[in-house]
Amino acid sequence: MRVEFAGYSGPLPPFVLNLVNGVPFLKAQYLAMGYTNYDVICIGSAGGRGIGIDAIYNSKGGAGGGGGVQWVEGLLSSLPVSSPVDVGVAGADAISPNGKYGGDGDRSRFNTNTCRASGGKGGFPGYGVFPSPFPHGDGGAGGMGGISDVSGSGAVFVGPLPAGIGTGGKGGKGGVFYNNAITTPATAGLPGTYSETNASIPGPGEEVSLNEFGHLIVPGAGGGAKATPLNLKSTVYGSKIGGALGHGAVILRLTQV
Numbered sequence: 001m002r003v004e005f006a007g008y009s010g011p012l013p014p015f016v017l018n019l020v021n022g023v024p025f026l027k028a029q030y031l032a033m034g035y036t037n038y039d040v041i042c043i044g045s046a047g048g049r050g051i052g053i054d055a056i057y058n059s060k061g062g063a064g065g066g067g068g069v070q071w072v073e074g075l076l077s078s079l080p081v082s083s084p085v086d087v088g089v090a091g092a093d094a095i096s097p098n099g100k101y102g103g104d105g106d107r108s109r110f111n112t113n114t115c116r117a118s119g120g121k122g123g124f125p126g127y128g129v130f131p132s133p134f135p136h137g138d139g140g141a142g143g144m145g146g147i148s149d150v151s152g153s154g155a156v157f158v159g160p161l162p163a164g165i166g167t168g169g170k171g172g173k174g175g176v177f178y179n180n181a182i183t184t185p186a187t188a189g190l191p192g193t194y195s196e197t198n199a200s201i202p203g204p205g206e207e208v209s210l211n212e213f214g215h216l217i218v219p220g221a222g223g224g225a226k227a228t229p230l231n232l233k234s235t236v237y238g239s240k241i242g243g244a245l246g247h248g249a250v251i252l253r254l255t256q257v
Contacts, residue, residue: 012256016231019110019250021087027079035254039073040110041201041227043237044119044143044168045088045248047151048102049221051095052126052137052174059176059184060217062139064091064102065120066168066192066203067238067248068153069225070145072115076254083111088238090246091122091140091151100125104151105143105238108248118143119151119168119248120222120238126174139171139189142222143238161195168192168222168238169205175217182217189220189241200228206241227251 012034019025050061067088091103105119121140144153145165153167161167175186189205206220224238230253236244 015254017252018231019085019087019252021085023085025083025085025252027076027081030254031076034256035076037073037255037257038076038079039071039230039253040115041069041071041230041251042108042110042115042117042145043225043227043249044068044107044117045090045105046221046224046238046240046246047105047120047122047140047171048091049093049240050102050123050125050137050174051100058178058213058215059126059137060174060186060211060219061094061102061126062123062137062174063171063189063206063219063221064105064123064240065140065142065171066222066224067105067108067119068117068143068145068168069166069192069194069201070115070117071164079111083114085110085250087250088119088248090240091119094125102140106248107150108250110250110252113148116148117145117248118147118149120171121152123171123174126176137174137176137184139173139219139222142168142170142192163195166192166194166201166225168224171222172206172208172219174219177215177217182215186217186219189222191223192225198229201225203236203239203244204241
């Protein structure tokens with residue numbers, strides 16, 4: 001791809017690319033155009049929803065966690081000639097038979113370890129009426145930026161997150177309606193987080209909602225993240241909340257400094 005700005009003088013305008021899974025980024029043409037610096041945001045994909053045992057207990061499985069996020073900047077010249085790109089695919093929602101885990105989300109990466117973010121974990125199955133020894137109906141953990149894990153938070157950082165790192169929100173716990181009463185309340189999904197004060201990056205969590213019978217037992221999905229500082233869009237990636245995109249993202253912005 002060759003891009004030219006005919007008749008343009010002065011510093012080049014920022015150029016934003018929504019990179020495609022499996023298609024490497026080739027820097028040569030952009031260096032030739034005069035671009036010198038890059039910023040890249042990687043967002044992991046969302047985990048899938050677990051399934052409950054509706055036919056017996058009218059229970060719901062847990063919601064999937066949101067994808068983690070990392071923001072990295074550097075000199076374009078420091079990248080290799082060809083930088084591999086991985087964009088995470090969302091974990092599948094569990095389907096019948098009842099009592100299955102949601103699929104785990106996948107990581108997104110730019111140039112392997114230059115920028116990386118794991119996907120959210122899938123939600124737990126929903127079981128029974130009363131609490132059991134295992135976390136029935138629990139939501140999946142959110143992903144995290146800056147780690148090599150495919151999904152989940154891996155070895156969680158101790159203390160404040162390092163600069164440029166964010167986590168996906170944990171999915172909500174599925175509720176149970178039994179004998180004309182809610183015996184296990186559902187919970188909302190948590191929002192994503194980010195290491196620095198930048199409200200334009202974390203994605204919101206989802207509230208609890210009604211099932212097909214009007215019972216408030218459907219858990220909320222965990223929040224993912226946005227690449228607003230680079231693409232100037234409000235799109236949420238790596239989350240299964242309404243209006244968001246479950247898959248991950250690798251958003252690259254080139255600038256001339």
